[in-house]
Structure formats: structure tokens, C-alpha cells
Amino acid sequence: MSDLEKAAQDAVNAAANSEQLALIAAVLKAQQLTQQPVTPPTPVAAPSGGAAKWIGIGIGGSALLLAVAVSAVAIAISAVALTVCVLALRSVWQDVRKNG
Template structure:
């Protein structure tokens, strides 16, 4: 047997051994997967909040405008209450003057 024949026979044997090793590894991986407990998938990470200054400035401006509107409305209600009270006092005085006569 020449060196070339011996080398080709060794190559054929190596290829057969590689196929056997690959088959054994596949069987071992299948056994390991079968033995592992099933775990639920990890939850997706929550998005990180952006701390931009523009967002906080917009929130501050919106909140200020809202509070200013509430304050003006409260002043309008107070002025209306005072005007109604003065009107009722004047009408009561006029009614009492009419009843005296």
C-alpha cells in the first residue's frame, strides 16, 4: 500500500469518524434540552425615561397656565358674590322703604 492510498484511507476514516462525532453531539444536545426545565421568557426591559429639560419646561408652563386660569376664575366668582350681595342689600332696603309708606 502506497502512502497515497494510506492517506486517502485515513481521510475516509476521518470523515466517517466526524459524522459519528456529529451524530453523538446532536444526541447529547437533545438530551440536555429535554432535561432542562422550561422557563418563561424574560420580560422586556422597560424603556428608560428621557430627562430632557424641554419636557419639564413644557410641564411647568402648562401647569402655570392652568393655575392662573383657576385663580382668575376664583376671582370672578368672588366678584360675582359681592355684587349679588350688594344688589340684595339694596333691594331689601328699597322694599323696606316701600312697606313703610
């Protein structure tokens, strides 16, 4: 076999090998495209105590409104007491001015 024939045979073998490699690469690429990556399921967040949260808000709101109501009653009692005190002092002052 001459060098030319040997080089031609090597070229034919290289072409066949490159066709086989291209075929193998295409098959691998097709396998990669058809295989879906396995994604782990996303965790579902558990409800964060919806009813308990609203019950707590209701109790807290009720306590706040009760405190406001008691404060309003205390302010009203103080206003009445102050009025009575002022009227009594005015009466005493008028008596002192009349007798004095």
C-alpha cells in the first residue's frame, strides 16, 4: 500500500468516524432534550393561623375599646366633680362677700 492509498484510507475512516461521532452527538442531544429535569416539588406554605390571628385581633381590639370607654367615663366623672367643686367654691365666695 502506498502512502497515497494509506492517506486516502485514513481520510475515509476519519470521515466515517466523524459521521458516527455526529450521529452519537445528535442522539445524546435528543436524549437531553427529551429528558425533563426532575424538579423537586415546591413546598406549599401552611396557612399561618388565619382564625387564631383574627380571634387575637378581635380580643385585642375589644380590650382597647374597653380601655377607651373606661377612660371616657373617668374623664366625665372628673368633669362633674370639678363642676361641683367650682359651684361650691363660688357659693362660698358669694357668702363671704355678702357677710364680709
